[in-house]
Amino acid sequence: MKKFFLVPIIALISCSGGPGSSSGSSSQESSSDKSGMIDPGDGKILVAYFSVTNNTEKIANYAKEHLGSDIFEIVPKQEYTAEDIAYNNSDCRANKEQNDPSSRPEIKFSIDDISQYDTIVLGYPIWWSQAPKILYTFMESYDFSNKTILPFCTSGSSPIGSSATNLAKSAPSANWLEGKRFSANASKEEVGNWLDESLKKEEDMKLYIDENELNVVWEDNESVKALKQLLPLTINMHEYGGFEQTGSIGSAITKNDTQIDVVPGDIVLYGGNAISVFYNESSWSYTRLGKINMEKTELEKLLNKSSVTFVLKGE
Ligand SMILES: Cc1cc2nc3c(=O)[nH]c(=O)nc-3n(C[C@H](O)[C@H](O)[C@H](O)COP(=O)(O)O)c2cc1C
Known part of the structure; x- marks a missing residue:
């Protein structure tokens, strides 16, 4: 398509005291039936969606009902007319x-x-094989670091394709899961099955450090699969180098080491027979195992001590 004139970037305006408060309070600034308010469920998971002709909204509502989550509609300041x-x-x-x-x-x-x-x-709906630009406004409005994002779209026929991976560039420090396209008439059951399958992958191995259960996104690789064969597993770790806790697994598992830069929260396999968890940056040859969703300051509190007990358990 040909290029059109450039629209200046518009400053974002937030409705303070509005939707999304944990109390579920909300404000509504127009007489429109679109409120954008958070409809509170059990919290922790948020379904956020944009929809003009309500196809995506229908799937989003199925997701909210299935998850018991909160839901937030991305309502454009200037609503889209049919024209x-x-x-x-x-x-x-x-x-x-x-x-x-x-x-x-x-x-x-x-x-x-x-x-x-x-x-x-x-x-979101697919617009010309991509996410509508208002999704970029949304992604650029918040800090999604260490959050898990599960994208879905509706479309006439186009797959989710590069729409989610392009959107992911605007929140690179989030953990993006593989997305899915739904048709406008997808059933509630289809949506529920997809959510169970996608979010279960997040939870099938639990990590406890000094008895704190942590939210981890595990890598999908042979080393993680091998680790799961050893559950339950307890490792007595010790601090090393001012950046990590490390300890022996007690046996060697399959590895695929490459030189990598690690950041706080990274969990890696070292030498095939030890696990390291980082609270500071480092760089070495490791196999990635997963990443803890936690702020650096919290990780420091948890890991910057002489030793910790690292426990992996199955569901
Ligand atoms: C501007 C625009 C571009 C679209 N481009 C595509 C497309 O590339 N492929 C496709 O299958 N559907 C395309 N569609 C159809 C929408 O993706 C589809 O109707 C979607 O379900 C609408 O979602 P909504 O009802 O939540 O707004 C387009 C729709 C619009 C308005």
């Missing part, structure tokens, strides 16, 4: 935005406290 999304007209608003790399349509409401969520299930 705006008439995409057979190259001049329609949606097409102009998709063709403009700097386009960031403003969002009407904001989430007060994103830190309460570990996992975001993120839904």
Whole structure:
């Protein structure tokens, strides 16, 4: 498609005191039936979605019901009219935005406290094989570091394709899971099965350090599979070098070492027979095992001591 004029980046305006507070309080600034407010469930997981013709909204509601999660609608400040999304007209608003790399349509409401969520299930319609530009506005509005993001889309026929991987570039420190495309008439059961399968992968090996259960995203590799064969596993770790806790597994498992830069939260296999957990940056030849979703300051409190007990258990 041809390129259109550039729209200046618009400053984001947040509705303070509005949606998303843990108390579930909300504000609504227009007479529109779109509120964007957080509908509170059990917390921790948030379903956030954008939808113009309600296909994505339907799937998002199925997800919320299945997970008992909170839900937040990404409501555009300037809502899309039927004319705006008439995409057979190259001049329609949606097409102009998709063709403009700097386009960031403003969002009407904001989430007060994103830190309460570990996992975001993120839904959007496919527009010209990609996520609508308002999703980029959303991603750039919050700190998604160490959060797990599970994307899904609805479309006429296009797959999720590169839409999620391109969006992931705007929140590179989040743990992006593989996304899925749903048709407008997907069933609640199909959505529920997908959520169970996608989010279960997150939870099938539990890590406790000094009896604190930690939220870990495990790598999908042969070493993690081998580790699961050893469960339950207790490792007495000791501090090393001012950046890690490390300890022997007691036997060797399959490894695929490469020189990597590790950051706080990384869990790696060292030499095939030891596990290291980092609270500071380092660089060495390791096999990645997983990453703990935790702020550096919290990791320091947990790991910057002479020794810790590292326990892995199955479900
Ligand atoms: C601007 C625009 C571009 C679209 N581009 C595609 C596309 O590339 N492939 C596709 O299968 N569907 C495309 N669609 C159809 C939507 O993805 C589909 O109708 C979606 O389910 C709408 O979701 P919603 O009802 O939540 O807004 C496009 C729709 C619009 C408005």
